[in-house]
Amino acid sequence: MDGIGRLIDRLPKVELHVHLEGTLEPELAFRLADRNGLALPFASVEKMRAAFDFEDLQSFLDVYYAACSVLVTRADFRDLTRDYLARANADRVRHVEPFFDPQTHTTRGIPIDDVIGGILDGLADGEREFGITSGLILSFLRHLPVEAADATLTAAEPWLDRIVAVGLDSTEVGYPPEPFAPVFARARSLGLRAVAHAGEEGEAALVARTVDCLRASRIDHGVRAADDPAVMRLLAESGVTLTACPISNVRLRVVPTMERSTIGTLMRAGVAVTVNSDDPAYFGGYIGDNYRAIAAALDLGVDDVRQLAVNAINGSFATAERKRELMAELEAAVAGMA
Numbered sequence: 001m002d003g004i005g006r007l008i009d010r011l012p013k014v015e016l017h018v019h020l021e022g023t024l025e026p027e028l029a030f031r032l033a034d035r036n037g038l039a040l041p042f043a044s045v046e047k048m049r050a051a052f053d054f055e056d057l058q059s060f061l062d063v064y065y066a067a068c069s070v071l072v073t074r075a076d077f078r079d080l081t082r083d084y085l086a087r088a089n090a091d092r093v094r095h096v097e098p099f100f101d102p103q104t105h106t107t108r109g110i111p112i113d114d115v116i117g118g119i120l121d122g123l124a125d126g127e128r129e130f131g132i133t134s135g136l137i138l139s140f141l142r143h144l145p146v147e148a149a150d151a152t153l154t155a156a157e158p159w160l161d162r163i164v165a166v167g168l169d170s171t172e173v174g175y176p177p178e179p180f181a182p183v184f185a186r187a188r189s190l191g192l193r194a195v196a197h198a199g200e201e202g203e204a205a206l207v208a209r210t211v212d213c214l215r216a217s218r219i220d221h222g223v224r225a226a227d228d229p230a231v232m233r234l235l236a237e238s239g240v241t242l243t244a245c246p247i248s249n250v251r252l253r254v255v256p257t258m259e260r261s262t263i264g265t266l267m268r269a270g271v272a273v274t275v276n277s278d279d280p281a282y283f284g285g286y287i288g289d290n291y292r293a294i295a296a297a298l299d300l301g302v303d304d305v306r307q308l309a310v311n312a313i314n315g316s317f318a319t320a321e322r323k324r325e326l327m328a329e330l331e332a333a334v335a336g337m338a
Helices: 002-010 026-035 045-050 057-070 074-090 102-106 112-130 146-155 157-162 178-189 204-214 223-227 229-238 246-251 263-268 287-298 302-315 320-335
Strands: 013-015 093-096 136-141 163-169 193-198 218-221 241-244 272-275
Touching: 002 287, 002 302, 002 320, 013 287, 013 302, 026 045, 026 057, 026 074, 057 102, 074 093, 074 112, 093 320, 102 112, 102 136, 102 146, 112 136, 112 157, 136 146, 146 157, 146 178, 157 163, 163 178, 178 193, 178 204, 193 204, 204 218, 204 223, 204 229, 218 223, 223 229, 223 241, 223 263, 229 263, 241 263, 241 302, 246 287, 263 272, 263 287, 263 302, 272 287, 272 302, 287 302, 302 320
Parallel strands: 013 093, 136 163, 163 193, 193 218, 218 241, 241 272
Antiparallel strands: none
């Protein structure tokens, strides 16, 4: 693992599955609460971190949404984004396509312009300070009415030249993708790509349905696709990228241990799997930690780690020129291991 660990450390990384709100570390949460005159439902940073012992996705979401209450001003969203990018830079992330959930904030009365404007300010800071390029993804909350998603897309229209895709997240069980098909079709007509969460809680069939009805070019998580060879063939043959999050899967009990991760099965089936951090402040691992954890658990070699990184570059929405730059950086890092 020492050689693989060195490769992972120097690997130029592309992160395709990270929720900006999920990068809210307790220390920043308390600073923002103090700045905005708000009280968190935790007595201290330590008490908040102690609450990060989740039984499932919903138990995580309960804490996640409570913490989001401290995000109020444009400056808050800028600080959140810039802090994440500083950590990403330490992991040699070179390009990132983060999600944000505007409905989490607009339902609290926060103007969508402050949400998007602050995030874009932070992304600009990250590119200027660290050279990290980005593409922002607007995610709809699937537990809210479809009409709310449609209204959110309309409200975001002035910003769509700065957004690369729409996504779908939150609780999978009981909230199928099909009702959102018209909203996704409208987003595509406005020039946006489509990604969606599926196959974290839901079965393999949900992954296939999501690809079909939303025309998603990436499936976020998707690890339960390994339960059905036909779904894996669909993903492999169609070139759909899976944005897997190994540490998240263990912390939310999608799999019992890292060694039981389905990522190896998916890779052997020819599926374009990538490694990402999901909500790293809550799950205790940023992207480098996720690479190291899955590489150790599955005994991955240099070619495996390289392929995961290649999949992320190819599956990104970066320009062709940027992809070539990232691929050259990657090959230089791998060649340096010889």
